[in-house]
Amino acid sequence: MKKHDPIHPNHGVQRDYPAKVKFCPLCGAAMESRMLMLENGERKVCTRCSFVLFPGPKLVAGCFVIDDGRVLLLRRGIEPAVGRWTFPGGYVDFGENSADAAIRETLEEVGMRVALGPLLGVFTDSMTPAITVVVYLARPGKEPPSKSDEASEVRYFARDDIPWHDVAFPTTTDALTAWVASTRKPRQSS
Template structure:
């Protein structure tokens, strides 16, 4: 049972780093302490002194654009199951964001893509532990397909985007930036 696969509980993942209770190095208890010289309170291990400096968790994704339309997927997993977003996910430790965006697109919608320029970097004020990096991409020869994470995939023109049914504030912000970029290039 220890080696049985599990689905990540993304609701619990969002509790990191705020609810960390034990040191990742020695397992000792964590307590908030004032750190000098920055004069900020940080979690510090009461046993070994490890200071936990929280940083954002990086998410990378692709706006696959074909004929002026962007590919979106309907989420098959929590959070925001059933809502629309772009293919994307967490960047693995040691992986660069561009490679992660390409990998996540392949995993979620089965497409190899040609990565283009960076569209932007977005942060959700309700989830400041997450930073989202979005690249523009052109589709390769693979047609989009379904997966556990994508129960529906579809291309949307700027005036067809389901604004009322988007998964996250960062999805809305990134799509808003993309739509603005399509209008400014006309």
């Protein structure tokens, strides 16, 4: 591979941030763990310029595209969780808002221009707390959903047909659970 050839991001490596940061993003010197005054906790600090790394969560945004009471899911074509089901979504770029990112990611992954609806919820995986997922409800655009490098299969599922045993991430399960609960009619009291 040549230096300037395009590459696919390695999302497994992305999940190593910030725990495995070794070098200062400002000057390139080594980082070391140091006790930070006033916080009473350790942070990574540059050995040369004293830059302190204050990591925040990485924001992911996506859409539950709903058509005729069914939710659109895609079978992941890339790692992590290749071959498992999730909804269209991905990382929010710096300077981008989550709603715009959800629309962009849906277009990139399944080829649909969607009409964004209300927020379904915000979900965090306790095993991967560095990632926070924002999920919006959306109406499908005119284009039918299509496969891509990131989506090896695309299908609508009724709530009773969701492949729970083959879902990609805990946050996907949490979001699907919230959506299913939102579709149930409230009980009438007698």
